[in-house]
Amino acid sequence: MSRSVLMLAYHYPPLGGVAVMRVLRFSRYLRDYGWEPIVVCVDGGAKHEPRDPDLMREVPSGITIERVPCFEPDNYSDSWETPREKVVRNLFKLFDKTLFPDDRAFWIKPVVRRIQSLVKKHRPAVIWATAQPWSTLVAGMRAKRATGVPLVLDFRDDWTTSNADFRRTKRLEKERALEQEALSAADAVVSVTPQIVEALIDRRPANLRPEQFFLLPNGFDPAHFPVEPATEAQVDDPFVLLHAGGLYDKRPVTPLLGILSRWLENYPERRDRIKVVLAGRSTEAVRAEIAGSGLADVIETPGFLSHGQVRKMMRTSGVNLLMIEQVRSAPWLFTGKAFEYLGARRPIFMLGPQPSPLAELISESGFGEVVGYGESYRAVEVLERFYQERCSPLKINETHVEVYDARKQSGMLAKILERVAQG
Numbered sequence: 001m002s003r004s005v006l007m008l009a010y011h012y013p014p015l016g017g018v019a020v021m022r023v024l025r026f027s028r029y030l031r032d033y034g035w036e037p038i039v040v041c042v043d044g045g046a047k048h049e050p051r052d053p054d055l056m057r058e059v060p061s062g063i064t065i066e067r068v069p070c071f072e073p074d075n076y077s078d079s080w081e082t083p084r085e086k087v088v089r090n091l092f093k094l095f096d097k098t099l100f101p102d103d104r105a106f107w108i109k110p111v112v113r114r115i116q117s118l119v120k121k122h123r124p125a126v127i128w129a130t131a132q133p134w135s136t137l138v139a140g141m142r143a144k145r146a147t148g149v150p151l152v153l154d155f156r157d158d159w160t161t162s163n164a165d166f167r168r169t170k171r172l173e174k175e176r177a178l179e180q181e182a183l184s185a186a187d188a189v190v191s192v193t194p195q196i197v198e199a200l201i202d203r204r205p206a207n208l209r210p211e212q213f214f215l216l217p218n219g220f221d222p223a224h225f226p227v228e229p230a231t232e233a234q235v236d237d238p239f240v241l242l243h244a245g246g247l248y249d250k251r252p253v254t255p256l257l258g259i260l261s262r263w264l265e266n267y268p269e270r271r272d273r274i275k276v277v278l279a280g281r282s283t284e285a286v287r288a289e290i291a292g293s294g295l296a297d298v299i300e301t302p303g304f305l306s307h308g309q310v311r312k313m314m315r316t317s318g319v320n321l322l323m324i325e326q327v328r329s330a331p332w333l334f335t336g337k338a339f340e341y342l343g344a345r346r347p348i349f350m351l352g353p354q355p356s357p358l359a360e361l362i363s364e365s366g367f368g369e370v371v372g373y374g375e376s377y378r379a380v381e382v383l384e385r386f387y388q389e390r391c392s393p394l395k396i397n398e399t400h401v402e403v404y405d406a407r408k409q410s411g412m413l414a415k416i417l418e419r420v421a422q423g
Contacts, residue, residue, distance in 0.1 A: 002034050002035065002036045003034065003036065003124075003421065004036040004037070004125065005030065005035050005036070005037055005125065006118060006119070006124040006127045007023055007026065007037050007040065007128050007130075008040045008041075008127060008130070008139060009023040009040070009129075009130045009136065010041060010042045010045075010070075010104060010132075010133050011023065011041065011049070012041035012059075013053075013056045013058070014051055014052060014053045015041075015045050015051060015052070016049075016052025016055060017050040018335075018337060019156075021221075022156060022218060022336070025220075025406035025409070025410070026410055026413055027039055027060060027063060028059075028060055028221065028223075030410050030413065030414060032410065032411075033410060033411050035414055037063055038063075038118060038122055038124060039064065040068060040118070041065065041066075042068065042069070042107065044069060044070070045070070046070075048074055050281070050304050054306045055306075058223075068110050068111050068114050069110065070104060070106060070110075071106040072106075073099060073106075100171065100174070100178075101134040101135060101138065102132070102133045102135055104136075105135050107135055107139070108139045108142065112139055112143050115139070115143040115146075115147065116143070119143075119147045125149070125421040126152060126187075126417045127147075127150070127151050128152045129143075130156060131155060131157070132156060134159055134175075134178075134179075137153050137179075138182060140153060140182070140185075141185040145185065150187040150423070151185055151420075152187065152188045152189070152190060152416060152420055153183065153188075155200065156192055156218075156336075157192075157196075158191075158195075158196045158199060158200075160172065160176045160179050161199050161203075180203075183200070183204060183205050184205040184207055186208065187212070188214060188419070189204075189208070189212060189213045189214070190214045190413075190416065191215065192217050192218050192334050193217065193333075193357065195357070197214070197215045201213050214412075216409060217339070217404060217409070218334060218335075218338075218339050218404070219404035219406045219409045220339045220340045220404055220405070221343075222343070222406065224307075224311050224340070224343060225314075225344055225345070227345070237390075238273060238318075239270075239273055239274045239275070239387055240274075240275045240276075240277060240313075240318045240319075241274065241317065241318060241319050241349070242277045242313050242314060242317040242320050243276075243278045243280070243322075243323060244313070244340075245279075245280045245323075245335070246281040247278060247281075247286045248281075248282070248286065249283070249285075250326060250327055251324075251325045251326070252326065253278070253282070253286050253290060255351060256276075256323065257290070257295060258376055259376055259380060261293070263380045263383050263384065264298075266384075267384060270387065271298060274298055274387075275298060276295075276298055276299045276300070277299075277300045277302065278290075278299060279302055279303075279304075279309075279310055280304060281304050287301060311340070311344070314340060314341060314346060316346075317344075317346050318346075318347070318387070318390050319348070319368070319386050320341045320347065320348050320349070321350075322348055323350075324350065324352030333352075333358065334357065334358055338350075339404045341367070342400070342401050342404055345367075345394065348362050348368035349386060350368065350369070351371055351372075351373055352370065352372070352373070353372065354370050361400065364397065364400060365397050366396045366400075367396065368386075369385075
């Protein structure tokens, strides 16, 4: 007999981007394990959030989706070209304590009210809340208190330890207290990397036991990456390096430009045979740096593309490039894009920290190479080897890939939900 799980996630199609994928995958496959998803997500979403309407075709047929509007401060312009919006924006800056723990704070109360009505109607066995935004965890905590329905908190990022690198620290102590409050309401806690799980266990409230914490990494939807007979690459085909994801100050393009410049200096004959595609949002500073790099003839910056377009590019690239943020917490990061690269079964070139769990995964799976940001000479050697071996098949360790198949991961989540539902 199927039971229902209320899945609280700000991001869900037609919103796009990496934040959508985890909840979309689980909502597609939990039915296979006897759980009927009820998705509670934002209605509309902030203007800056990417849209990918094509993803609506992947939402399971007949699924219950409750869309709750959110008052979005980011929708008010920060420019005096629109004076009324600028005044509102300045008021939020002045009274930013109202936006706690984040800019989705105004979503908490209406979401909790909606969940209360849904609980009366559908009688879900469990509430599952995923963050970011952290406001979803707060809403999950309050919904648990209001309804008594068991709660699972899903941390796609670390809130108050490694993730402090990405945030202002002025309110950190207050956020730590709020995180403790949310954790104390949980019946189980899930996260995506071993480090985050260990850190959460280390700072768990007294009412939680270590066995209530679970590792459930990000993954890929096998429907997006069907295993097909390999097609032989032709020597005359352009050699495409694809980076799927945004570029900004903490994930700068500078190291890549340096590596490419040195590679083409050493092997100038490659210039007419390569294409570098940086698919995703980038800042004006990044675009200006590319324009002035002397590499604009080999680099394409198409901006944000639909997930379907990016998947096709992943599956046909010469190399999928993975650049990890240059922050103190880089070894903690298990970016979701890495697992889609695994699903695409193309070579992976990672620029980032080693040792790290992600570096170990890429090396041991047979997909590619990991090079530190300070190893530009070695990076050139690795790129040249990728180029020379572009027609050779990968020797993939499939057991490393299967772990991140969303069907199997949904089965793991179903077991956690079952354990929580049984008390």
